[in-house]
Amino acid sequence: MPPDVLESLNSGDTAWVLAASALVLLMTPGLAFFYGGMSRSKSVLNMMMMSFGTIALVSVIWVLYGYSLAFSGDVGNGLIGNLDKIGLKDTLLTASGTSPELAFVAFQLMFAIITPALISGAIADRVKFGAWMVFVGIWVTVVYLPVAHWVFYFGDTSKTGDGGWLADSVLALDFAGGTAVHINAGMAALALALVVGKRVGWPKEQMRPHNLPFVLLGAGLLWFGWFGFNAGSALAANGQAAVAFVNTQVATGAAALGWIIVEKLRHGKSTTLGLASGAVAGLVAITPACASVNPLGAIAIGLIAGALCAVAIGLKYRLGFDDSLDVVGVHAVGGITGALLIGLFATGTVTGILTPESDGVNGLLMGGGLEQLGRQAIGVVAVGAFSFVATWIIAKLLDVTMGLRVTPEDEVSGIDQAAHAETAYDLGPSTGGGTGALAAAVAAAKEKPAGKPADRKVEA
Template identity: 60%
Template sequence: MTPTDLNTGDTAWVLISAALVLMMTVPALALFYGGMTRAKGVLNMMMMSFMTMAVVGTLWVVIGYGLAFGNSAGGAGIIGNAFESGGKLIGLSGLMGPDQTTGTEGHLIPTLAFVAFQAAFAIIAAALISGAVADRMKFTAWIAFVVVWSLVVYFPVAHWVFAFSAEDGSTVGGWIANQLKALDFAGGTAIHINAGAAALALILVLGKRKGFAKEPMRPHNLPLVMTGAALLFVGWFGFNAGSALSANNTAAVAFVNTVAATATAMIGWAIVERVRDGHATSLGAASGIVAGLVGITPAANSVSPIGALILGLIVGAVCALAVSLKYRFGYDDALDVVGVHMVGGLVGTLLIGLLADGNSPAGVNGLFYGGGFDQLWRQAVGAFSVMIYSFVLSFVIAKVLDLLIGLRITPDAESEGIDQREHAETAYDLNPFGGRLGRTGLTPFTPDSGAITPTAPTKEGV
């Protein structure tokens, strides 16, 4: 294999898509979640996305790619073999040669381009969970949870869903993709159901915010929310269309379906808000965008554009109803990760079994297209398997970490604000003389600090 065998157009598209997906975490998700929190927690919320990028990015290079896309250990389709026969860790340095390629003949890309693309997926999967635990989780506990969850939950599930067996039998992939043959084009199960179920487990261990359902906890900056949602929308074209791993017809279908489903999901969410609350909101519009993107992610290559419109409308309406369940059942999903990502991913994954069109690139017919229940049961088994696995393992991880290091900040720290206690910073400096944050709050500058002490204005200054 020589460099001239590479498809440079496909390579460029995958690298661009990888950058778009990475942008979905930083800055898009950081802005989206940051704006939805209260002012005293915005920096912590954004830092959770930033630090997740650092931690998961490191894990991915060291061992994550091998666990997710290595040859299935024992051929069972459960986890990739991250070790060579001699017990030596697989290093990505061995994939730098021009003969290391991924894809089909005529559409070969460097394997490291695929590694980079999937790294961005691993990062955002973990970062999505953070929205559920806003304002109350220790930053060190969050980092520890991300490390263990990525190793024990995400990397194995990514292997189940994304690792396909080679046609020549040289490598064996995950059981959902190859044995069950459930369809998940870009991560409805591996990303959204996975993260949503983990979020539910984590918040059940962590507990509710002080004043939950009693005090107003409105988003502090809706323009940030809208900006983050818009960036997520743009980045999601890399997420979905980029999953074709080629600049081809499949990418075009996924692109159009992503537009269609997101448009009607906004409409569906707005209708529910208008009927239920008497008005449609900007927060609802931003949430509807995300719900539609989540719902179409697994189905982007398996439904028609009309099917995408129907899917988006259903997902938008269902998620708008689902986010209110936290008040009925008493779990504090601060930024609606469960209601949007777990529910949206589940609905989108199951609707493939109804709306899949045999004329689509996936080539599978759902129930409404004469395919019977065959694909529907496969979708259900795949979706609920990931949900149960993620919830149970995440609950255990959270319980163990809570016993070892404690998950939650103190009540006093929560009242004061997690930004000040965990990061010694505040997002908005309203002190007219400037200042710095110490462990106990805002401390004026003094001559000892090397700064000029503020003085009263002179007559000329007035």
């Protein structure tokens, strides 16, 4: 690297960004377990494949042109980047703050991966895997990359109007992706669920989670990885990362409590699914606000988000849309809640932590006015509306051209077997097509002469 670039690098910051990138990547397998456990047993592999397939596809897109469109110089009006860094051109010997630019490339790649993966939960049990992969490629290009540019690209920080329009002109705060990731994915999930339609038998048929330990495992992996998501967004091992880390923890705990309290009051029981879902709702809500509020504000955001999301997931039954795994109720509602509450709970002691000479940004309840709340509302409406409309158009075009849904017969019998020729739980001939260990033992027993002890033992 050139001497001036080497002088700007900090090994501690670089190590933290790379570690945070790995933590964020872990979130997508965690999501696969979370969604997989919530799915029915006959479609769990397909559900998990949607997350892992997204990792593979978006990783390639990001290098080819994704990073360039999201984080290179603005084409005009803060709407999209250019292609100057296509194929990661000119990024090998450059710095991004105190880390190599490639570390920032890796970190933001993990955000680009998990955002479309979040959408998949809304259309569980009924979408062709090939159609899903085509949808992800188009959606990342048309929806995610522009929104990431709006929210995350600041351009030349010494002047205004050089970056994405929400970040640099509107000055909406979104530290780690409440709008770019969660509102974006949540509203896209709503549009896609509407186009795809309801599952066979929904809502009359009970479609309960098939593996709650998987759900808890997935929630735990998401919780762990989210420290990279939020604290890593400081892009340095500094005080801002520390406050984001603490806020992430306490907001998540508060949201889990808020959810199970609502469950207890409404239904008389607090469930493991509710606690896991509440934790995810808190993670979602604190994401945009984790470097804008103090820990007490984080607890308030968590409690509010946990309670609101617990109520919101029931709206799909009243409104008649089949959001299979409550992506809209958790990610759209949670993201909107967190983004707007910045306008109430933001405090200058946190927003100005890296620039103590400035006053920072204060929300309405912390001595500020309505200005920041208005900015947050603009970000919420702009991203939500764009994501919904663009996703609906993409989904409609794909549905007309290649078809999004599997056949009703394959949906009822199980999409895992129909789409992937596999089953998650190979317990015998009826579920594994005769390929499991038990099936092989039974087949071998049938070939032996009758009456031997070994035969009776196997049959028993």
